[in-house]
Amino acid sequence: KQEVTQIPAALSVPEGENLVLNCSFTDSAIYNLQWFRQDPGKGLTSLLLIQSSQREQTSGRLNASLDKSSGRSTLYIAASQPGDSATYLCAVTGSQGNLIFGKGTKLSVKP
Amino acid sequence: SQTIHQWPATLVQPVGSPLSLECTVEGTSNPNLYWYRQAAGRGLQLLFYSVGIGQISSEVPQNLSASRPQDRQFILSSKKLLLSDSGFYLCAWSSGLAGGPDTQYFGPGTRLTVL
Numbered sequence: 597k598q599e600v601t602q603i604p605a606a607l608s609v610p611e612g613e614n615l616v617l618n619c620s621f622t623d624s625a626i627y628n629l630q631w632f633r634q635d636p637g638k639g640l641t642s643l644l645l646i647q648s649s650q651r652e653q654t655s656g657r658l659n660a661s662l663d664k665s666s667g668r669s670t671l672y673i674a675a676s677q678p679g680d681s682a683t684y685l686c687a688v689t690g691s692q693g694n695l696i697f698g699k700g701t702k703l704s705v706k707p
Numbered sequence: 708s709q710t711i712h713q714w715p716a717t718l719v720q721p722v723g724s725p726l727s728l729e730c731t732v733e734g735t736s737n738p739n740l741y742w743y744r745q746a747a748g749r750g751l752q753l754l755f756y757s758v759g760i761g762q763i764s765s766e767v768p769q770n771l772s773a774s775r776p777q778d779r780q781f782i783l784s785s786k787k788l789l790l791s792d793s794g795f796y797l798c799a800w801s802s803g804l805a806g807g808p809d810t811q812y813f814g815p816g817t818r819l820t821v822l
Contacts, residue, residue: 600750630810639713639797640751640813685751694741694766695799695811697751 598623602686602698609676610706617671617701619686624664627689631660631671634683634700643684644671676705709734713798713814720821726771726785728817730798733779738800740781741811742773746794757781793821 599622609615619629628647632640644653644660646669652661659672673680683702687695710733720726732738742754753766755773763773770789774782781798798814 632813637795637816637818639815640799642810642812645810687751694753694756695743695751696753697743699750 598626598688598690598696600686600688600696600698602684602701604701605699606702606704608704608706611676611678613676613705614672614674615676615703617673617684617686617703619669619671619698621667621669621688621696624667626664629660629662629669630687630689630695631658631669632685632687634685636683640685673703676703678705678707681705709800709812711798711800711812711814713796713817715817716815717818718820720788720819722790722821723787726783726788726792726819728783728796728798728819730781730783730814731779732781732800735779735800735802737778738802740775741799741801742781742783743797743799743813744794745797746791751797755783788821790821793819795819 601620603618626648628645630645631643633643634640644655646653646662657674662669681704683700685697685700687697712731739758741756743751744754745751755765757763757775760775771785796817799811801811
């Protein structure tokens with residue numbers, strides 16, 4: 597059974613810092629991996645999707661990497677801003693297209 | 708462009724009462740549709756998914772059910788709510804095109820509190 601773990605559970609950094617969020621999964625047979633952002637009480641916003649054949653994806657200040665063989669992904673956020681404060685969720689896609697989520701990392705960027 | 712709607716946004720219901728949450732998608736045809744639940748302190752869990760009208764797959768046993776009466780409408784129901792049904796319910800869609808799973812797009816969610 598696929599399990600997704602995210603470390604750390606919470607992170608607080610000063611504005612301007614570069615930071616890394618970690619995600620690991622137990623079964624390397626995935627179709628893709630996605631990173632989402634969730635603001636309090638709101639739905640999810642898809643940030644980046646990495647296909648199983650890819651190593652990384654970039655969007656603006658965000659860069660996500662995927663190492664399928666070791667079951668790891670990282671989300672790198674450059675020059676963090678207070679507006680980046682949110683919970684970041686990692687999810688892998690199973691054989692039916694369903695997503696298996698980690699519990700998230702709650703990020704707080706202090707001005 | 709595609710949009711996904713959920714209602715109601717918040718709901719407070721007594722134990723034993725029925726439930727109906729609705730999700731609709733605009734701007735796309737034949738989407739895959741999903742219901743997720745996020746319980747307090749836990750990650751998101753897939754409840755149901757649908758690849759077409761009348762086709763529902765359940766991921767976990769529970770007292771909830773789902774229906775897809777129209778191509779772009781997905782309904783989550785219960786005949787009698789339990790306290791453990793409280794949580795944040797998210798509906799999502801993906802393109803459903805051949806070639807493998809695609810990005811899923813999520814609705815704004817429904818916050819359900821069962822008292």
